[in-house]
Amino acid sequence: QVQLVESGGELVQAGGSLRLSCAHSGRGFSNYAMGWFRQAPGKEREFVACVSWTGWTGTNTQYGDSVKGRFTISRDNAKNTVYLQMSSLKPEDTAVYYCAARYLGSAGHTTPSAYAYWGQGTQVTVSS
Numbered sequence: 001q002v003q004l005v006e007s008g009g010e011l012v013q014a015g016g017s018l019r020l021s022c023a024h025s026g027r028g029f030s031n032y033a034m035g036w037f038r039q040a041p042g043k044e045r046e047f048v049a050c051v052s053w054t055g056w057t058g059t060n061t062q063y064g065d066s067v068k069g070r071f072t073i074s075r076d077n078a079k080n081t082v083y084l085q086m087s088s089l090k091p092e093d094t095a096v097y098y099c100a101a102r103y104l105g106s107a108g109h110t111t112p113s114a115y116a117y118w119g120q121g122t123q124v125t126v127s128s
Helices: none
Strands: 003-007 011-013 018-025 032-039 046-054 058-063 071-076 081-086 095-103 122-127
Touching: 003 095, 018 032, 018 095, 018 122, 032 071, 032 081, 046 071, 046 081, 046 095, 058 071
Parallel strands: 011 122
Antiparallel strands: 003 018, 018 081, 032 046, 032 095, 046 058, 071 081, 095 122
């Protein structure tokens, strides 16, 4: 069974930076593509970024349009951890951020239903 635990969310001023972490417990971390989603009050869950890794293709990342150029996703397979480095934060980035795991090779990296496991979420609040 896979468990995901996010950390790092907090209150930050606009223009600031924050790094979220997601620890994956269970076997086969490298067999999963890892994603970050966010959900603001009254809004649908939004794709933020995802990262996958294979021995043949290396690391592959994808980003949502609203965070491209500001956020960076990375993973450390030795630590079973995925990170989301967020910079130039805006008030509209305020949301609960969720970590999720998807089986490698499954389609729909931007679709929440494609992900098999979810963390509890961590709150990020950006003040103006």
